[in-house]
Amino acid sequence: MPSNDSTLDARIRESFAKQGLMQTLGATIVEVAPGAVTIALAASPSISQQHGFVHAGAVASIADTAAGYAALTLMPPTAGVLTVEFKINLMAPAKGDTILARGRVVKSGRTITVSQTEVVAVSSGEEKTVALLVATMMCIEGRAGIAN
Amino acid sequence: MPSNDSTLDARIRESFAKQGLMQTLGATIVEVAPGAVTIALAASPSISQQHGFVHAGAVASIADTAAGYAALTLMPPTAGVLTVEFKINLMAPAKGDTILARGRVVKSGRTITVSQTEVVAVSSGEEKTVALLVATMMCIEGRAGIAN
Amino acid sequence: MPSNDSTLDARIRESFAKQGLMQTLGATIVEVAPGAVTIALAASPSISQQHGFVHAGAVASIADTAAGYAALTLMPPTAGVLTVEFKINLMAPAKGDTILARGRVVKSGRTITVSQTEVVAVSSGEEKTVALLVATMMCIEGRAGIAN
């Protein structure tokens, strides 16, 4: 039974708040919907690579998180989600004011869910696609320490 | 001509120091050799995911950086490196005292270099493999803003 | 200058006809458009894996080919295309009458193009998504033996 219940938004945000990395990077949840989660990250020198662009690792971090929570929205309320693997293509330098990672479920399964995240850089209100992530997520139930 | 000259170590460390993300995460360069770079990251709540493990994004960030610099060590001294894409398998929860990302070049080419990073978690001196990253790196020469 | 000229369709089909593997598998080109190529494969025991489904390798073969030709449609008429890497998620067993691989360009660049292929299995006219491939393609010009 998917968890597109009234508490979905609260559960995802509560879980997100526990992610120390997201706070450290300055990332925030923008939107939660069944099968789709968007995360935003303000570009800043503290998340840069050597040429001043946003680091591929920071881009991957929010893209993976968006993909994982998108998957979690369609899992049972008591389940946790773990990333089995992901692949990301960096298609353009990530520069701009804000980086948006839009994760959505491509295929939801009992054990394995495939999610995809499109990452765009927003400069003066204009969007440019900078990365594409595809991830394999695993639904974990009844394992101590792995929930939501 | 690979850049395994006397200035190699200094150039890589200087470039690494410009990566705001590595400082923000608390990552450090452990070793630089021709075709191989190792990066360390101390586990802490500030880089965690929701279950308390080190976030896959933080693991990917140092693994990508190690893979990129490993590639750069075999490129001309004036070249810069960009990540075209990477794929990472998270094989075990990243928990321990320190996370080590050991990047090495698998195939060095004029334009494209393939690198691989093994990520291990060190707990009380014992190592456990937690992730495997394979990356496609691109050698950039003569493009404004992209060097070292 | 993209090669969406009048000869585009003929050039792609001529190149496809040189692919011994496509003939061996029984694959055919269904559609060629600027930035998009579709390839079809009739399911049969000669391309099966051990459980009787179409082999992941056969699925990947047509998906890679569709992605590569989709990229080639946007390259100069004299260019050749090589697959740098691809990643494929097998989301459901590939069983049915026909397997369709719909490749399209996600991001076209001078050297690197990113393509994505959705693979569907068609059974009694009904489609089911069975795989998703993301590929990094390289434009090759002026290298002996690599054209179209």
Next chain:
Amino acid sequence: MPSNDSTLDARIRESFAKQGLMQTLGATIVEVAPGAVTIALAASPSISQQHGFVHAGAVASIADTAAGYAALTLMPPTAGVLTVEFKINLMAPAKGDTILARGRVVKSGRTITVSQTEVVAVSSGEEKTVALLVATMMCIEGRAGIAN
């Protein structure tokens, strides 16, 4: 309990023989050991791409199969294996007399196994690495139609 019993070799070869695609391509099993399987493919025009090299899809097919059977060697005797996803880097044109895919298990788990395959082209007895595949394999037990 891993299936490194006396029947291991026979079970893998029996399963391989059911793969129509491997016969169609002309692939053969060279070696079976616990955690490692090698498959060979004779280069020929019937498995070529448009420039005359062995098609990336044929390379991926034997690499995926080697990775899958390497995983299966460490699974219970009654289990079946399915490829969840794989990623392959094509590092050099696959040309030569024979293509060898050497699969080995990187991390064996109850549900998920990560395998890696190195693909080499053999020309006049000399080997050259042409591709690297990393795959996520899933252990299937008790599902009708999915065994060995």
